[in-house]
Amino acid sequence: MTTTAPTSVAAYAAPSAKAPLERTTVPRRPVGEHDVLIDIKYAGICHSDIHQARDGWGEGIFPMVPGHEIAGVVAEVGPGVTKYAVGDHVGVGCFVDSCRECAYCRQGLEQFCTQGMTGTYNALDKNGEPTYGGYSTHLVVDENYAVRIPDGLALDIAAPLLCAGITLYSPLRHWNAGPGKKVAVVGLGGLGHMGVKIAHALGAEVTVLSQSLRKKDDGLRLGADHYYATSDPATFETLAGTFDLIVSTVSAPLNMDAYMGLLKVDGAFVNVGAPEEPNALNMFSLINGRKTLAGSMIGGIAETQEMLDFCAAHGLGSEIEVIRAEQINEAYERVLASDVRYRFVIDTATI
Numbered sequence: 001m002t003t004t005a006p007t008s009v010a011a012y013a014a015p016s017a018k019a020p021l022e023r024t025t026v027p028r029r030p031v032g033e034h035d036v037l038i039d040i041k042y043a044g045i046c047h048s049d050i051h052q053a054r055d056g057w058g059e060g061i062f063p064m065v066p067g068h069e070i071a072g073v074v075a076e077v078g079p080g081v082t083k084y085a086v087g088d089h090v091g092v093g094c095f096v097d098s099c100r101e102c103a104y105c106r107q108g109l110e111q112f113c114t115q116g117m118t119g120t121y122n123a124l125d126k127n128g129e130p131t132y133g134g135y136s137t138h139l140v141v142d143e144n145y146a147v148r149i150p151d152g153l154a155l156d157i158a159a160p161l162l163c164a165g166i167t168l169y170s171p172l173r174h175w176n177a178g179p180g181k182k183v184a185v186v187g188l189g190g191l192g193h194m195g196v197k198i199a200h201a202l203g204a205e206v207t208v209l210s211q212s213l214r215k216k217d218d219g220l221r222l223g224a225d226h227y228y229a230t231s232d233p234a235t236f237e238t239l240a241g242t243f244d245l246i247v248s249t250v251s252a253p254l255n256m257d258a259y260m261g262l263l264k265v266d267g268a269f270v271n272v273g274a275p276e277e278p279n280a281l282n283m284f285s286l287i288n289g290r291k292t293l294a295g296s297m298i299g300g301i302a303e304t305q306e307m308l309d310f311c312a313a314h315g316l317g318s319e320i321e322v323i324r325a326e327q328i329n330e331a332y333e334r335v336l337a338s339d340v341r342y343r344f345v346i347d348t349a350t351i
């Protein structure tokens with residue numbers, strides 16, 4: 001059952017791999033029984049948008065409308081919708097559907113759905129139609145795959161929480177960052193700066209490990225207690241055996257043995273960055289100290305809601321630079337040059 005006809009909406013898309021993004025229109029499905037129509041207000045630019053728009057991971061579906069850090073207002077609801085009403089502030093993150101039946105979906109770990117989650121863009125939905133992301137004016141999504149953005153959390157600073165925020169919140173919670181714990185965040189970018197804010201709000205003692213001290217003032221302002229340069233070999237001697245948890249946000253290869261040396265006994269090193277090349281590791285770095293090397297990828301719907309509620313309660317949002325849609329290509333270049341503090345957010349009214 002549907003309430004409205006399919007419609008086409010304005011969007012910014014990469015027409016083909018590596019081509020600059022340009023204004024276009026894309027179809028949105030009719031608002032179904034359990035769907036909400038979202039009037040998108042802001043969409044964050046995630047590093048993975050650039051990877052995919054430039055087909056860095058292969059198999060891209062073009063034209064591609066990136067964007068999985070979406071914040072907006074409910075403009076219409078299907079007749080079966082119970083969670084949301086017109087006017088509610090909502091967000092959509094990295095996926096818009098999953099099988100809903102597997103063990104992981106039932107546990108709220110939809111990001112690990114055995115059938116594969118349906119990506120917010122660059123994916124095919126259950127009907128085989130391409131999904132288009134948040135660089136657009138409107139989105140239709142099942143209410144179960146939207147989350148509520150609490151009052152008091154502005155939509156622009158909330159948008160990046162839908163990917164960057166949950167990507168850091170989930171491992172920090174899973175590995176129990178909190179009072180009495182020493183947590184290091186590797187890299188102070190779009191992901192890392194949220195890691196610092198969230199770990200600090202959770203009560204952990206937070207250290208930033210960054211290539212240089214260039215952003216030290218920012219790191220301390222955002223909530224870090226300590227800030228060290230990884231380009232200085234003395235850092236790895238000074239901090240040997242220090243951390244309960246290290247979360248790495250960097251997508252460059254690291255000297256894993258050196259980082260493992262920074263962990264306490266039973267400490268964990270968790271990757272949320274995704275280096276393209278395999279990383280070498282001497283197993284002695286793990287067995288001496290019963291250490292854990294792990295990974296983590298975004299979070300489920302329930303945990304994403306928990307993260308938004310946590311951020312609202314602690315007054316946390318992303319540090320952003322709002323841009324107009326025609327600045328997207330320029331913003332991509334600046335992200336690649338690490339020239340953003342700390343997230344670009346597109347004002348979708350400019351599309």
Ligand SMILES: [Zn+2]
Pocket residue numbers: 046047048049068094163164
């Ligand atoms: Zn992302």
Ligand SMILES: [Zn+2]
Pocket residue numbers: 098099100101102103104105106110112113114115116
């Ligand atoms: Zn599933």
